[in-house]
Amino acid sequence: MAVPSSDKAATTSEAKPEQKDAQQQQKKSAAALEEDDEFEDFPVEDWPAEETEAATTTTGGNGTTKHLWEESWDDDDTSDDFSAQLREELKKVEASKRR
Amino acid sequence: MSWAASAPPGIQQPAAAYYSQPSNAAYTAVPLRQGFSQAYQAQTQYSYTAPANPPPPATTVPTATASDQQSQKIEWPQSVRDYVQRTFQKSSDIVGISGAEVQAKLKDVIRYTQDCGIMHTTDWSQMPSPQQMIQAERQQALMASISSPAAPDHTATAKAKVNPKKRKSTDLNEPDQLGSTVPWRSTKDLSLEDRISKPATDMRSLMDGPLPAKSKSQKNAEKRQRRGDGGYQSSYRSPSPPPLKGPIVGLNEKLEKKFFRLTAAPKAQDVRPERILHQTLDMLKKKWRKEGNYNFICDQFKSLRQDLTVQHIRNEFTVSVYEIHARIALEKGDLGEYNQCQTQLRALYMAGIKGNSIEFKAYRILYFIHTANRTALNDAIADLTTAEKEEQPVKHALNVRSALALGNYHKFFQLYLDVPNMGAYLMDMFVKRERLAALANMCKAFKPDLKLRYITEELAFESDAESAQFIIDYDQDLLLEREDHIVFLTGKAGQRFEEARGEAFRRVDLKGQI
């Protein structure tokens, strides 16, 4: 249209509720990526080794080393269950093949 | 040595050239078509010549300074007074437009030119009357309400059937094909839905039947790979001229306009008002379909976008302009323009302006897969709502992403065969490197060999010939003929494809990336 000012008024009034929504959403998602993801300033500049996490890790309260990581696999005692289930499923597969 | 280089053009028995050694001429188990050699010859040609650089900037036009504006505020020039008089003549009346509306519009027009400091430079004798403006606005609103519900899928044309894997920009979102100027036809014509192209033809049937010529998609992909950015990358953003006080009001009534990069505020008489721009868009769509001259179309779209920008027009029409230009640029592999459009579209959608946001969000994901930009990919996913993730095109793009993340080439190539909208143009950009990755993978895992047909099927080649060529391009000694089939010597090929894979991922083509 020749006169964008009126045009603009028309579209903004039309688009306003959504626009607001979209902006809020956008802010949400933008903020979501940033918000409280920022590494915090430490209240003190420096500290002795005894106050580091490493110190608490090696002497987990009672002087033993903390166990931090563990294997991602498991030799569980249900492996018999699993093989039973597997045999069951294989039978089904065989059966459907014969059909 | 590649087959393309050694084969004489128009060879009748291309099977002989399947391997470069003539002793292997017996490999006729997989017949090869003439299209094969032609397709490879096409590699040496460029689809279109490099375009001219953007024309030099327009000569600068001094704008009215702030002090000018102030002194002019009090008195209207004669031309304006004439315009006001004309407005209130009986002959200007249009049925259905009230006097109050006319007055309000008139005020807007005058105040506007005054605010912009263009009151004196405006050719008031050519200015449409307020009544005409109101009428045009109403028509436009009507048209928008008709064309917006047209989903892209409803308008596939017969063209899509030629290459069912891929839609073209001309197949998409063409409200005028629905007769959008006539509201009552829009619903009736939805029967066009019946003409939606069928999903991708089954690969297996393709291979058992006569082998087709190299698909258009493949040719395009190769062209794109060779061509780089296609020369359309726009020049880097130059420092912007000082911002205008307010948007300009266009007075140019011509449909076509060459693009000039502005270095100063444009003259109102050079800028086309939105009413004209609507006609321009229709004209460009028709021309694109008929002539397909991308140089011309791209230039015209740029000037169209510029006219929208300087007039601060941000509505559904703006969205459709960017969408259409983005699709055309995508089809022509012009990533520079495509990206500019995508950036603006993202902002427009975010501002709540309606368009085909799902389609373009899906492209966005595919594009970041191509550029291997993990951060951008993460952000693109973060932008999606739960509902959007369930929409087919977005879902497809996300599935492509996760298939690749988990090395599931089987799933990836199935998704490649069935891409919504124009996503295949984007997938073509990285399908080659994913084939190399898959081959490297298969070579390590499958021993001692694999039937060539298995490769063809798993990696979605269009024919055994095509997959054979793909392998031969890396090494001629990796295929072997058995009684009735050809095998790929996986045990021997691992090293070669591991290297090729590494190479392909190192130089992800980032041209045109913002």
Next chain:
Amino acid sequence: MDSLIKEFNAAYAAMKGDQLAETIHPDIERYSHKLRAIWDRGDLRSTTADLNFLFYQDKSHANLSKAEATGWFEIYLTYWKAVGEILAAEGLRGNVKGSWTQVYVKWKELTLLIIRGYSHYEFENWTIPCLYVAGKYLRLYAMRADAEKSSSNDDTAMTGFQDDFDPEAEENKQLEDCARHLNRIFQICLTDRAPLEESRKWGVYYAINLLFKTYFKLNSEPLSKNVLKAISAGRSDIPLIDKFPKSQQVTFKYYEGVLSFLEENYVEAEKHLTMAWLMCHRDAQRNLELILTYLIPCHLLTTHTLPSAQLLEPFPRLQKLFIPLANAIKGADLRAFDHALRDGEDEFIKRRIYLTLERGRDIALRNLLRKVFVAGGFEESKDGAPPVRRTRIPIAEFTAAIKISSGEDIDADEVECLMANMIYKNLMKGYIAHERGFVVLSKNGAFPGTNV
């Protein structure tokens, strides 16, 4: 101003940088009284006169060179103006309305003057804590100014003639501007050629950490990489990082680790993040949590290990984030894995760990295939030889197992593809005999690192 300059003189005489930096501290919560007192003392003229007297005529203060005096005179005059803007922006100046944009502009002026102190007015290196305070608050005010702008919702994005710009960049206009000035702080520290004990190079890591925080907020990791490149080139003359205060070391290692993480360089990432973790103050729970957020996915991919209950114990948020996934991986439960990934998707995406965690599915799958192998039992042993596991396993068995675990149908081609991946990634040793429809697993260590 009097008392302020007294503090200045004391700090200067003692050459105490931290104490000096306190005199230009703008924290309204900490120094509400002081800031008001400074502002209420007088107008521009009287303040200028005061400062003139204190810096140029009063000879009682410490051994300032003429250049230094000029530098500090300008700094305190600008500080006074900035305090006025801050009070206005906080609504503490009656009906004088202020804005964070104006605060930013004034504080930027102050920052530039301090930088200028080093390039023009002979400021010594012990005063760099002033740069820290300037940079820290410059960033804060830039963010406030941007937030203020976006909430006032003006149409600034459409002021040009071209459409080839990124409208989103406009949202962080001041912060982008701020990044350039922080970079100047970094440069003025980095390029000091004085002997190490008098060098501003001791300010490098503080400046870098400010830059990292800013670039992360601007989503501009490549710029962070540039900073790393700049110090790796000149690394020899920057003091070793372990000579810096632990707060700076930990912050730097955290960002360096996350940068490697985002580039999928998980081995490097694990190295840096582990250092950050070990050195972090044990009471900085939030920072420890942040470090682990990235360290845990790293561990999953590099060593295929999962966090222990003990490790997660103090962090309920991390428990919620990782335990369902960890259980699914351990239990070789593909369906549970897919659910856990979907349930946590928003949070994972937000933390930018989704794309990494997703790859944990490989580990769950490895565990599942391993179960098939274990369930296959042993071959008949010959002549009392130690029993050998069955190593030829039909694809159909794996297919059945994946169906059970994922609850979805899957065809043999896709199963072979997944197995090929396992082999390719060294999670499984063996090969696929496609035509014959079975997998031949390695007799020694078919699933490396898992005792079989």
